[in-house]
Amino acid sequence: MKTLILNKSAVKDLLQMPDVIKVVEEAFGAFGEGKANMPPKSYLVVERGDFRAMPAVIPGAAGIKWVNVHPQNPSRGLPTIMAVIVYSDPETGYPLAIMDATDITAYRTGATAAIASKYLARSDPRTLGIIGAGRQAYTQLLAHLELFNFEQIRVFDRTQSSSERLVNSFPGYPLKECSLEEAAASDIVCTQTPSRVPVLKNELVLKGTHINALGADAEGKEELEPAILRRAVVVVDDLRQASGAGEINVPISKGLYTTDEVYANLAEIVTGKKPGRTDRDAVTVFDSTGLAIEDIATARLIYEKARQGGAYISIDLV
Amino acid sequence: MKTLILNKSAVKDLLQMPDVIKVVEEAFGAFGEGKANMPPKSYLVVERGDFRAMPAVIPGAAGIKWVNVHPQNPSRGLPTIMAVIVYSDPETGYPLAIMDATDITAYRTGATAAIASKYLARSDPRTLGIIGAGRQAYTQLLAHLELFNFEQIRVFDRTQSSSERLVNSFPGYPLKECSLEEAAASDIVCTQTPSRVPVLKNELVLKGTHINALGADAEGKEELEPAILRRAVVVVDDLRQASGAGEINVPISKGLYTTDEVYANLAEIVTGKKPGRTDRDAVTVFDSTGLAIEDIATARLIYEKARQGGAYISIDLV
The missing domain is CATH 3.30.1780.10 (ornithine cyclodeaminase, domain 1)
Structure with missing residues (x-):
């Protein structure tokens, strides 16, 4: 051998x-x-x-x-x-x-988020919002471009050179740099920042939006205002990992959210044990921590x- | 890089x-x-x-x-x-x-047992008993031969060809095949069998003996009659691992032994936080599960x- x-x-x-x-x-x-x-x-x-x-x-x-x-x-x-x-x-x-x-x-993280979008986003998403244009944004884009045809892809990063570089890396696709507000007002929103204070406020999220929250992968990390979670249908990759290190970890530790409020894990959705999106107007959140x-x-x-x-x-x- | x-x-x-x-x-x-x-x-x-x-x-x-x-x-x-x-x-x-x-x-397991013997065996061990002559016995011997000069090394295995092969692998050293009883009646005894029922009975263990119990590395494995543990000064490599998968795991699960009875872990002995052997007549046991x-x-x-x-x-x- x-x-x-x-x-x-x-x-x-x-x-x-x-x-x-x-x-x-x-x-x-x-x-x-x-x-x-x-x-x-x-x-x-x-x-x-x-x-x-x-x-x-x-x-x-x-x-x-x-x-x-x-x-x-x-x-x-x-x-x-x-x-x-x-x-x-x-x-x-x-x-x-x-x-x-x-x-x-990087590839499997992008793929997993795109799979979540397939089941949880509206069936005809026209816009993709990218919040945080670092390394992980590239594979989010690659994966979502495989499954969807977007009319517009909106890219926001606090560092302008980062969003510029991302936009220039996908010639031929409808990417544009924009404000946080504009990126947030998209049918599918992917957040991939290393933030420890929520970057995405509830008031910026329109009804019917699907959010892939990818940045939180360790205790203390948080990208979404907890009001978004309370309003949304939340799907996790793994409940134990998400509670300890995912997007829901900080709200849980502050008593602002409980694991009982989580709707499903992604495996339950993929196997059809629980339906994905059923309400066109619901906000859905996929909390990705990354699974072995x-x-x-x-x-x-x-x-x-x-x-x-x-x-x-x-x-x-x- | x-x-x-x-x-x-x-x-x-x-x-x-x-x-x-x-x-x-x-x-x-x-x-x-x-x-x-x-x-x-x-x-x-x-x-x-x-x-x-x-x-x-x-x-x-x-x-x-x-x-x-x-x-x-x-x-x-x-x-x-x-x-x-x-x-x-x-x-x-x-x-x-x-x-x-x-x-x-194999080498680090042998080395660790020999280190345990250095601190826990009598200072002048003359005899080494090997119970179980498989792969692991070779490195137990290699390691103990570095630290001690034995007058006699007694090898027992249920399969005679195994003990024969081990004896023949160390020409020039005082190895001999023997009964379980004779191997057990040594100053230092190393047990490395895959047993799930105790192979070493309490009545065979003389006062002053040091035993390295190496075989138990998963739930349900057991080499020593629990009476030996109760009589002995027991040192573990790691209390959590030993309780779950080491020599003490079965007696604990049967209520015949408790973790409170463990004297120390090997790190405490090596750093001098707790003394090794203090009583020439005590029976000592090192429970090795193998540490990262x-x-x-x-x-x-x-x-x-x-x-x-x-x-x-x-x-x-x-």
């Missing part, structure tokens, strides 16, 4: 958003049917950041993502977040591949593609 | 037991002083076995071991246990190395040696 080593450029070459959307949706389906499993993410806090261990098994695949968040890295010329997946055969435990998972993380099943589903896709051929390093690792 | 890929043979070439004993003891020291940290091992159960995620940070090093236990593997020509470590820079999160950790696991700090300390050793030179694969992984 051999272990494939797939580095950043190999993974990037093999990542295609339509495939990622497909396998991530299948993973949520399997999870909803009890055919996938993952223990809670575990955090290892170090002086300058933290590491997260994210193991999961889905049908035919198992593995773990080991991902760090080190906010001071950019000053050293390194990305804040780097991730590696050990991809294993669930039948024997054999490590079939080691792969970079930095782009996998999304990573392992995407890793499986990459591994299967790599096995079909290519000049990859293959070694006797164990 | 580059990531080193260190496969099984590279790691094996770099592993030296005296070094492993040194760095593992240092890691326990750091852990006792609050300078090392690890969340609890997390288990991912799959149809034919399980995976364990073991992250840790020690001074200057962080990482995670991903290790499987698949009991049916030997029938497929694969080892039951395979392990990989992602070794990371705690300052930036960068994955400095990916390495096979199968031999690291042991793995990461050994991975650091291997990484530092590999960096000093050698023909290793080095790639742009992330």
Whole structure:
């Protein structure tokens, strides 16, 4: 047996958003049917950041993502977040591949939000609002462009150079820079800021809007005014993770929101156990914290593609 | 930045037991002083076995071991246990190395037991009893031979070919095959069986004996008659892990032993917060479940040696 080593450029070459959307949706389906499993993410806090261990098994695949968040890295010329997946055969435990998972993380997060939009947004969304134009905004856009045809895509970032760069990266698509207010007044709104105070106020959110809240991924992070959650139909990726580290974590800790108010998790929606949007005028919120099943589903896709051929390093690792 | 890929043979070439004993003891020291940290091992159960995620940070090093236990593997020509470590820079999160950790696991387990023997056995042990002559017995012997000069080493295994093979693997040392009774009547006794019913009875244990109980590493496993624990000064590697999966787990679940009866953890002994053996006639037991700090300390050793030179694969992984 051999272990494939797939580095950043190999993974990037093999990542295609339509495939990622497909396998991530299948993973949520399997999870909803009890055919996938993952223990809670575990955090290892170090002086300058933290590491997260994210193991999961889905049908035919198992593995773990080991991902760090080190906010001071950019000053050293390194990305804040780097991730590696050990991809294993669930039948024997054999490590079939080691792969970079930095782009996998970005792609699967975009794919998951677009899947949530498919079930929770109005069926004919015309406008997409992007709040926060950093790295994660690119894959949000890539994924949503696969599933929807927007008349206008509105981009807001506090740093103008960031929104400019994003707009220029999608020539041929109807992107434009705009104010926070205009971005918020869209059929689908994706928030991906590192904020710890709500950037999106309730009064800016029109009826019928679907919001993907992606920024909150650790205790103390918050992007939406809690009144939005109380008004909305809220769907989480995982209730335990969302309560501790997702968009709902701060409102819960302040007593402004309770887990009982959460309508469903995404797996229940994907498997049809609970309907998605039923009321054209409802505000819906998807609280995304990122699940290990999304990573392992995407890793499986990459591994299967790599096995079909290519000049990859293959070694006797164990 | 580059990531080193260190496969099984590279790691094996770099592993030296005296070094492993040194760095593992240092890691326990750091852990006792609050300078090392690890969340609890997390288990991912799959149809034919399980995976364990073991992250840790020690001074200057962080990482995670991903290790499987698949009991049916030997029938497929694969080892039951395979392990990989992602070794990371705690300052930036960068994955400095990916390495096979199968031999690291065996070496650090041997080293930890020998460290426990150093503090808990009588100062002049003359005899070593080995109960269970499988894979793990080799590194128990290697480690104990570094720290002690035995007049006799007594080996018992239910399968005679196993004990024979172990005895023949250490020519020049005073090993001999013997009965369970004779092995048990030694100054230091190491048990490393996969048993779920006690193999070592209380009546076989002489006063002054130190026992390293290594076999129990999952719920339901048990090697020692509970009367031994009640009679002994018991030291664990980690109270939470030992209560759930170590030698004390079954007696606790049956109400025959309580965590209050545990004397100390190994870090407290190594840092001198609690004395080791004080009574020449006491029976002492070290309950080893295996800690992530042991793995990461050994991975650091291997990484530092590999960096000093050698023909290793080095790639742009992330």
